Every structure is written in C-alpha cells, then in structure tokens.
Amino acid sequence: MYRIRPTSKKKKKQPLRFTATCGFGLEPLVSEEIASFGGEQIDAHPGAVTWSGHLESGYRACLWSRFASRILLELARFDAPNPDALYAHAGNILWDEHFTAQQTFAVHTTLVNASLTHSQFASLRIKDAIVDQFRKRFGKRPDVNAFAPDIRLNLHVQGTGASLSLDLSGESLHRRGYRTGSGEAPLKETLAAAIVRLSGWLDRRQAEPILLDPMCGGGTLLIEAALMLSDSAPGLLRKTFGFMAWNKHDPLLWERLVQEALDREGRSLPETWPQFIGYDADPKVVAAARKNVIAAGLRDVIVIKQRQLARLQSPGPRGCLLTNPPYGERLSEKEAVKYLYRCLGRVFRSQFSGWTLGFFTANPDLAEMTGMQWQERHRLFNGPIKCQLLVGQESQMGEKAVHRWAPVALAAGSPGEDLANRLIKNCTTLLPWAEAEGITCFRLYDGDIPEYNLAIDCYEEWLHVQEYAPPATIDPAKAEERFQQALQVIRAVFDVPRSRLFIKTRQKQKGAQQYQKKPGTGTLYEVREGGGRxxxxxxxxxxxxxxxxxxxxxxxxxxxxxxxxxxxxxxxxxxxxxxxxxxxxxxxxxxxxxxxxxxxxxxxxxxxxxxxxxxxxxxxxxxxxxxxxxxxxxxxxxxxxxxxxxxxxxxxxxxxxxxxxxxxxxxxxxxxxxxxxxxxxxxxxxxxxxxxxxxxxxxxxxxxxxxxxxxxxxxxxxxxxxxxxxxxxxxxxx
The missing domain is CATH 3.40.50.150 (Vaccinia Virus protein VP39)
Structure with a gap:
C-alpha cells in the first residue's frame, strides 16, 4: 500500500513595493497611470507615488509612464538615526542577488527633515557596506561609476526612516530617446506630456483638429501630443533601462510587454492625423526641433518652421494654441517677456477667434498681460520653478479704440483766447490728416505764438507738453504766469484730465545732464504708429x-x-x-x-x-x-x-x-x-x-x-x- 504524499502548496509571491518619483503637481496623473498598470495600495506624496504590485507593474511603469521621472523598486526599509545604522542595514542585503562584482554601481541620496545632514556621506556609507560585503564574500569588489553606472541605487531618508531602492529606470524617464538637440532650458518631456494632458486638447481634438505651438523650442509639446494620440509607449525609443543590468531582470516578461506596446501602437495610429505645427524665432532651435521630430518617427506628422511671433496667423478656424513661452530670469528679460505676453494675447485675439489657448508660464501675474479670461489654472513645477498652466478661450479685453480729440473754443475775451484759437486752427488741419493717415501720435503745436513758447504732442489720448525755457531777458515770473495760463487753455480746449496731461520744461542740456533721469513714475504707455506698437x-x-x-x-x-x-x-x-x-x-x-x-x-x-x-x-x-x-x-x-x-x-x-x-x-x-x-x-x-x-x-x-x-x-x-x-x-x- 502506497501512501500518497500531500502536494505542498506553492508559496504565494509577496507583492513588491515601488515608488514613482515625479515633478510636483504631477502626482494625480502618475497615480492614474499606476492604477492602469495594475498597481495596488496606491499612495501619493509630494513628488512621489508609491504602490504595491508584481514586477510587471514596475516594468509597465518604465515603458508606459509619461509623467513619472523614475521607477524605484524597494529593497529594504529601516530606521537610520545615524550613518552607522545605514552601514549595518545595507550590509544585511545580499547584493550578489542584484548585481555582480564586475558591474559598476552608484548610490544617490535624498534627505528630507532627516537627522542625517550630509547626503554624500550617507551615500558613502551605503557604498562602503556594499563593497565590504563583496570583498568579504568573493574577494573582489564592484567599482563605483557616478555618471553611467550599471546599477543605480536610491537612498531616501525622511526623519529617521530610510528606504533603499533599486532604480529600475536608470536614466530619468523624461529622456525618451528622441531628443537630439533643443534650445535653452528645454522643457522636460514628462512635464510637456502633463501640459498636453491638462490642456484638455486630447479630449477636444475632433473639434480642434490643429495643435499649434508658436514658440516651440525643441518641439517637445508637439512630439508628446503626437505620441499620446498614437498610443505610443514613451519608453519604446529608449535603448536601455536600469533593470536590464539587474540580476533578477525577466527578459521574457519585458519582451512580451514591448511587443504588446508595438501591437497597440500599430492598432492606434490615426487614419487622419490632426495638424501639428510648431514655430520658433531661432533658426538653430528650429533645426534641432526638426531633428527631434525625425528621431521620434514623426517626420510626416509634425511641421516645424522658423517664424517670428509677429508673423503668426491662424492656419484654420478651430484649434488649440499651446505654448511654453520664455520666462525671463533677468530683470531686463522679464520686461521684454511681459510685452511678449501682451503681443501673444493681441495676436491670439485678432487671429485665433474660436481657438483655445493653453499658456504655461512661471510668471502667472505677467500672463495677465495677455488679456485672456482663464477658465482653468493648473499649478505645476518646472524643476524648482513654480509655474501655472492657464487655459482659456475668451478674451477679457478688446482692441483699444483710436482716441478722437474734439477741441472746444473758449468764450470770447477769455484769457489765452489767442492760444486757444491757434490750437483749434491747427486741429482743423492736423486732426483730419492724422485720421486719414492712421497717425495717432503727432505734434499739434510748436511755439506758433512767441508768447506761448511750448510744444504740444498728442500721443493717442495723452498730451505731452514741453515748455521751452525762456531767454534770460524775460521776467521768470511773467514766463511762469504765461505757462500756467497756457496749461489752463490746453485743459479747457481739449477737456483733458490731469492724469492724461504730462508737463516738462525743455532747456539746453550740457554734459551728462542730457541723460539724467527726471523724477517720475516709470510708467510705460503703449502707443501705435505705422502698424507697430x-x-x-x-x-x-x-x-x-x-x-x-x-x-x-x-x-x-x-x-x-x-x-x-x-x-x-x-x-x-x-x-x-x-x-x-x-x-x-x-x-x-x-x-x-x-x-x-x-x-x-x-x-x-x-x-x-x-x-x-x-x-x-x-x-x-x-x-x-x-x-x-x-x-x-x-x-x-x-x-x-x-x-x-x-x-x-x-x-x-x-x-x-x-x-x-x-x-x-x-x-x-x-x-x-x-x-x-x-x-x-x-x-x-x-x-x-x-x-x-x-x-x-x-x-x-x-x-x-x-x-x-x-x-x-x-x-x-x-x-x-x-x-x-x-x-x-x-x-x-x-
């Protein structure tokens, strides 16, 4: 009689613990992604999302996440009140299960309100524990390569709690593999993808079949939008990931996921693509953007051209203008950026009726210069810089009407009647001429009457009055009386309030006087001339x-x-x-x-x-x-x-x-x-x-x-x- 040996139950694999790091503000988007990858017990923290799951969920995150920066697999969690505790706990991990002595590694540390105060020293203690273990067990040790390691480890210490993780991504996931060049301060691909998603264009693309970036830089916004529309996995273009040098890497699982991504991309390619159009003022940046587009496999989808904002015109009746304009870090640049924003708002109002504007900026206050009425505001970060994505369709301001002067004659016998009559006579000639020629800034009076030796210039609705300094033979008190009388006449004839009347005394300047700043408000007013501002x-x-x-x-x-x-x-x-x-x-x-x-x-x-x-x-x-x-x-x-x-x-x-x-x-x-x-x-x-x-x-x-x-x-x-x-x-x- 044979005894039947009971079959042993297969031990259920314990779920692994992962962390996806991301830019501040992107946590909700990353959480949605992790849920779609099969993650469980998802928990969002500032700049990070944690979850439990199988290795497949981590691989999917590396291949498919558009918004995460790194995917970390937790190896150990422990208390680390001091550097010696770091050494002891790191020494308890069997490191040969993860990599060999022939491979290189690096440790990167982040400290948050930690009792440990020196991140480099903390990394050094982890490194020492790993090297000492290899040397003790195998008689040889792996080398450290801080720039391109085979294995990248991440130590995170918050308070006294520490977690030591394997970086599955290797290089940051924002490095998709298509960027061959870019302009200054390029927009990270992960942030660009978030801007596209939060702008809502993907949901409106049927009604808005054009995506236009008039200041496209390296073309990142357009490329990410096209990749999202075609359901192309952002990691497909990458040649390497951190897990590929890991001893526990499952190549069959990875190959299956890659093939699945390729099949999805093939099924999802649009029959008719929307128009993707990018412009930039810098020809070198345009050349770099075109290379990026080709590297992304989108040569026939995205059009990049060199064009100034001044030449921007709507390519169709409906679409979305989505852009990340310059921020202006230096004071002089901020001044120019402020007026660039004003120009963009003016061009959008005049050329893009019916369009949506998505405006990503580190200067939300300056963004009000566009004159737009924003329906949505999303708070994001570009690195350490606080930013906002503003989305709107309606303008809160129209084009300013041309001011029309209507001079009024003074009653007969009024003081300064001769000056008033001269001003009205000049207006009779100059106002129709100015209106016919489209001129809003012109000289109205220039010492026509010797007793009133001043110049009067019209700058749209403002009057600029310059008194020529009287010669020494004229009694200063008499000259001042005449000037005050002239000002009263000007206010009466043109019915101009004091807020729109500016007064100066013009006299011969000597030496450095000609460049000296006068006491004033520093306020700049915008006027029009010859089609320009x-x-x-x-x-x-x-x-x-x-x-x-x-x-x-x-x-x-x-x-x-x-x-x-x-x-x-x-x-x-x-x-x-x-x-x-x-x-x-x-x-x-x-x-x-x-x-x-x-x-x-x-x-x-x-x-x-x-x-x-x-x-x-x-x-x-x-x-x-x-x-x-x-x-x-x-x-x-x-x-x-x-x-x-x-x-x-x-x-x-x-x-x-x-x-x-x-x-x-x-x-x-x-x-x-x-x-x-x-x-x-x-x-x-x-x-x-x-x-x-x-x-x-x-x-x-x-x-x-x-x-x-x-x-x-x-x-x-x-x-x-x-x-x-x-x-x-x-x-x-x-």
Missing amino acids: FLVNFTDYLDTGLFLDHRLTRTRLGQLTHGKTFLNLFAYTGSATVYAAMGGATATTTVDVSETYLSRAQANLALNGFGGPLHQCVEADCMDWLKRNHDRFGVIFVDPPTFSNARHRKQTFDIQNDHPALLRLAMQHLTKAGVLIFSTNFRKFKLDPTLEQEFDVREISDQTVPLDFQRNRRIHRCWEMRHPFSPSEPQEAC
Missing part, C-alpha cells in the same frame, strides 16, 4: 522714447530693409529697429551704450512679436563697436546725439567734429549695394564735404520732415549715403 515714458526723461519727427524716416527704413540685414547705431529705444523688423529685415542689430535704452528696445521688439538671435541688442559704445565688429549690413541707420560725454568714454563725442570718422567707419560695414541713412537734429550742422567726394551722398531732409513738423523744417536733417559704383557694375544683393 511702441512704449513711451512721459515722466522720467526729457524725451518720451519715440521721436515723432522721425516718423517718415522710420517708414523709409521699413521700406528699404525688406530682405536685408539692418544696423541701428545710437539706437535709443529701438523704434527704427521695430520698423525694420516689420518691413521684413532678415536680421537686425541694435547698438546703444545705455542699458536702459536697450532694455526698452528689447521691450519694443517683444511688444511687436520680434526677438531671438536674429534681433540682437548690443550694449556698447557705437564708435568702439564699429572698430571691433566686421559684419556688413544692407541698411544702416545712424542718428547720433549732438553731444555726449558718457561716463565710460575717455573723450566726448561731438557730432560736428566726429561725424566724418563715424560715417566712414559705418560705411565700412555697409554692403556694396546698401544704403546708410544719417540724421541729426543739430541745427548748425554742416556735412563734411569730403564725404561727398568719397560716397554717393544725397540729402533727403525735405522727404523726411512730416506735415506736423512743417512749421519747423529744421527739426532734423537727413542724408542717404551709398558706395559709388559704375553703371556697368551690377549691384549685389544686400
């Missing part, structure tokens, strides 16, 4: 930042610069550069010695949607820069001050004495078929006759003084200069 300051400096008498000169420059490179010397606030960019200049260089003026120039460019390396602003002395630089330009604008003794210069600049040297230097930078425009407001100026012998020189002052300055035709003088050439000599392209 410009920032003016009515309080802090003698000039507002927009020379109205150069309106026609700027227009001329805009017409000349199409398809050419442009150099703006003594650029002031860069208004001429904006005209050149709007006119189609291929690249611009703006040079001025003042950091303040260049900051405004960058802001003016950004306000009009121009920026990047094709539009450089250079802080330098123009004479010194011309001597050092060797570039050539198709159009050059030179509008130097009459006199300058800026503190950095060892000698002063005087327009009459120094203009020959200046212009000869500038002409060395002009292409053979190019044109240089030189202007000065020095009334006693005489052009050096030797320049006319060397170059083709033509005065164009009559063509550049606009109607509102015809009463003072000597407001400036202007010349065009070219290199001489024979009729038989072909003109080269600029």
